[in-house]
Amino acid sequence: MSLTVLQEAKPPFIPEGAHAMTIVIEYPPGDPGTPPHRHSGPAFGYVLEGEMVFELEGEPPRVVRAGETFWEPGGDVIYYQDGNNRDDIPVRFTVTMLCEPGKPMLEFVADEELRAKGWSRS
Secondary structure, eight states: OOOOOOOOOOOOOOOTTOEEEEEEEEEOTTOOOSOSEEOSSOEEEEEEESEEEEEETTSOOEEEETTOEEEEOOTTOOEEEOOBSOSSSOEEEEEEEEEOTTSOSOEEOOHHHHHHTGGGOO
């Protein structure tokens, strides 16, 4: 048997009644990904193929390559980018999200809030 720890993170409190969801996302070459959004709870991801541009509020954009992990705390933190970093190959990644009871898994951020929070982008 072999066990490899890919990622460790200390998520915020998880309320009773929360649920988890694991999904696989695929973007074709050059796809910008999902528009700026947030998740009600933490999200833990792993890039299976290709390269993803990852930008979380308050952090500079970075490239996450196949075999690397990423996570976001959820709540009010904006997830600005998750698009394909390459224009010649697709990107495919898996994400496990913990969703707060009674809240949507994904909420798009309004343009007004993006303008108001422009200072929070590195």
